[in-house]
Amino acid sequence: MSAPDTRLDGIARSALLARMRGRPADTSAAPTQYYDTSFETLPGFEELKIMRTAGDVLGIANPFYRAHEGCAGATTRIDGREVINFASYDYLGLNAHPAVRHAAQEAIAHYGTSVSASRLVAGERPFHRALETALAGLHRAEDSVVFVSGHAANVATIGSLLGADDVVFHDALIHNSIIVGAELSGARRRGFPHNDLDTLEALLLAERAQSRRALIVVEGLYSMDGDMPDLARLVALKERFGAWLMVDEAHSVGVLGAAGHGIAEHAGVDASRVDIWMGTLSKSLASCGGYIAGSQTLIDFLKATAPGFVYSVGLPAAAGAAALAALTMMQQEPERIARLAANSRSFLEQAQAAGLDTGTAEGHAIVPVMVGDSLKAVLLSERLLARGINVLPIIHPAVPHRSARLRFFISATHEDSHIRDAVRLLVEEVAHCDHLLAGLGLTMASAEGAGTVPAAAWESAL
Incomplete structure (x- = not known):
């Protein structure tokens, strides 16, 4: 085993000799960089990279910034296909009025x-x-x-x-x-x-x-x-x-x-x-x-x-x-407000009857379905979109760790069938994702990593 190289490089040697001689070192050969100019060192960037790597590992597309190809109301068009939309603040359906x-x-x-x-x-x-x-x-x-x-x-x-x-x-x-x-x-x-x-x-x-x-x-x-x-x-x-x-x-x-x-x-x-x-x-x-x-x-x-x-x-x-x-x-048109209230109650009641955790929601236009695991929330969102339901995951840091959710925005223009289908498909996909992630050992609580991505990194990034 060879001994470590303890020789000084040229700049360090020059500085040492200058101190010994009592005069400043010549550092012109190595200009000092006083400030960090890399955007990659910004807080949170490493977590962003891990999140993207995680999606690549599992083949999960970014659920955010999806392109809608027209007016997004109770339904919308994504990738040339009409889907039921639960990701719009257009509570009264007035955007298309x-x-x-x-x-x-x-x-x-x-x-x-x-x-x-x-x-x-x-x-x-x-x-x-x-x-x-x-x-x-x-x-x-x-x-x-x-x-x-x-x-x-x-x-x-x-x-x-x-x-x-x-x-x-x-x-x-x-x-x-x-x-x-x-x-x-x-x-x-x-x-x-x-x-x-x-x-x-x-x-x-x-x-x-x-x-x-x-x-x-x-x-x-x-x-x-x-x-x-x-x-x-x-x-x-x-x-x-x-x-x-x-x-x-x-x-x-x-x-x-x-x-x-x-x-x-x-x-x-x-x-x-x-x-x-x-x-x-x-x-x-x-x-x-x-x-x-x-x-x-x-x-x-x-x-x-x-x-x-x-x-x-x-x-x-x-x-x-x-x-x-x-x-x-x-x-x-106060009937829009009444219809929104009826749709919101219907979604909440059907979700709760199906055994879904709706947190503290009271049935007023916003109904979260609590998932807990951020990776599971992202995977659920993608699988639901494939089946014609557009709903976004809410994950850390927007919400605390272990409180990830799918957030459903209800509209006065949603039809009864939209709500029934969404709850039914969600129940099916929750069961499927539970089975899939358990088989892969990829939940956030898992002690094992996912490929080269450790579980702790998943927790902090997703």
Whole structure:
């Protein structure tokens, strides 16, 4: 066995001799690189590579970014084939409504495809104020302001309202945009377990008098689990402690309440007792954008200071007119809301009767089927697509480890046969995947690896 090579290379030898002589070394032959310029060293990239390798090992296609070849509603076309679609936020089926399409087309003909600058610079268009007035009325608020993105609405609003002397209390399952907004604000962040208002109350007590302002943030309908918070108790807590209450209604407008006005209508709570209502235009309202509704003071402040509004282009005509038309259709055709509610209950009841785990879902447009194992969720999604059902897996890090699921979005336009077929095929494929993965020893809990990919790597990547 040969001895290790301990000789210094040229640069190291030069540096050593220079130190011995008391003068700086000549490092011109090896320029120093002070910064890491490789994108592959970014956090999470290694997990992404492992995930792709895992899919290659099992021959599983990427379930995300599937190309839809037309209007995606209760059905859609993928790879030239019509499939039943449970991966659309079009809860009321208004995306294909003739009145909504016509409104967008007419708006483009009149205003063009863009307002070309921020509203501070390019000015208002009549549809901006008409839409904001209608949205304010939806929540019994004094006014509202529309952003070009729901995510931006949350980030900009929380980032503008709070500072380092303030505190944000939020549900553990709150949307990413709330977390980003809270981090941007510099406020202290206090999370509480999902829908655990006893813990929220304890946190409010512990934090009292330590902050200048406090904000409580929840969702009206949780997008991953399909359940709701106790709005009446939240209002009582915020009034008792003098906090602001913000409710993200992204998935609950058009879904909750007989008229689709959201969780306040559903719970029988006076909407004016909530300080900040947030919603999106991209779900039931068949458009794109987000909004904040509340007091005139709040809206005036945001329109003057919120970066996501002040420094962003105004909502384009097609999006604004489509959302306003969809809101009008929602009010004129309440049977859509009733049909959505019936379809949602039917899916939940049939899934539960078939022995599927639907978590804490309450039967309001969003029904997760809990799988636990992320690899199994991805495999189920692919096998269901092959059998004519499009539903996406939700896997880590979007949800915690061991809580992967298939998330079914229900629409008012789904037919009874769509729901029956989906539940029947899902039951069959769950049994098949259990057998397949057990035979291969490829579950996340397996102590054995999959080819060259260790089980721990599957767990962290998928």
